Amino acid sequence: MRVCIGGTFNILHKGHKYLIDKAFETAGEKGIVFIGITEGEMLKKKKFLTPFDQRVNAIKKYLSLKGYDKRADIKAIYDKYGLAVDREFDAIVVSPETVKNADEINKNRIKIGKKPLMIVQIPYILADDNKPISSTRILDNEIDKEGRIDR
Numbered sequence: 001m002r003v004c005i006g007g008t009f010n011i012l013h014k015g016h017k018y019l020i021d022k023a024f025e026t027a028g029e030k031g032i033v034f035i036g037i038t039e040g041e042m043l044k045k046k047k048f049l050t051p052f053d054q055r056v057n058a059i060k061k062y063l064s065l066k067g068y069d070k071r072a073d074i075k076a077i078y079d080k081y082g083l084a085v086d087r088e089f090d091a092i093v094v095s096p097e098t099v100k101n102a103d104e105i106n107k108n109r110i111k112i113g114k115k116p117l118m119i120v121q122i123p124y125i126l127a128d129d130n131k132p133i134s135s136t137r138i139l140d141n142e143i144d145k146e147g148r149i150d151r
Contacts, residue, residue, distance in 0.1 A: 001090045003027040004117075006036035006082045006098075008043065010050050010135035012058040013145040015095070015125035020059070022122050023093040024068050033068070034089065035059060036077035048139055052076065081105050084117065091118040 005023045009016055023033045037059070039052050050058075056074055063069040077083065080101045084092055085108045094102045099121050106116035124132040127147030137143050 001027045001031040002034070002088060003031060003091045003093060003120075004034040004036065004082065004084050004087070004089045005093050006038065006077055006080075006084070008038045008049075008135070009055045009059060010048075011138050011145065012055070012062060013133050013135065013138060014147055015133045017062060018125050019093060019095065019122055020062065020068070021066070022120060024066070024071070026091050026093055026118075026120050027071070031071065033072050034083065034087070035072055035074045036082035036084075037074065038078075039076040040078045081108065085109055085112070085114075089117055091120055093120045093122060095122055096124055 003023045003026050005019055007016065007019070020033075020035070024031070027033050037052065037055055043049055059074060060069065063072050075083065081104070084105045092102050092105065099119065102117065102119045106119070109116055125147065127133050127137065127143045128149045131137070133143060133147040138145060143149055
């Protein structure tokens with residue numbers, strides 16, 4: 001199975017890792033996972049952004065640690081659809097924050113004669129305070145990459 005995911009991955013954290021793990025689980029042992037990392041205009045609203053190559057390297061390190069590296073395809077994406085509309089994928093893994101984008105991707109795929117993607121939605125991964133883990137919260141020093149408050 002060919003699965004896609006996308007994100008900024010500003011600071012690779014527990015929620016991102018769960019998304020990646022779910023994508024590889026969905027793809028199966030021989031499946032491929034496309035990881036789109038946002039770049040360009042989409043990032044103008046970010047108050048602090050880790051450089052693209054550092055975000056890619058953090059993901060590559062995690063993929064290698066998990067043994068996923070040979071089944072991953074990492075590319076820059078420049079809009080909320082990435083390459084999911086045009087490319088041959090079977091599924092997309094999303095968070096509650098991005099499920100609407102997946103619905104829009106499927107509408108656009110249908111318009112151009114492609115089959116819709118299976119949408120796999122993961123839950124928010126919560127920090128110790130039961131709020132979603134996010135790069136913003138980590139940057140604001142509210143939590144660490146694992147969602148812990150007491151560090």
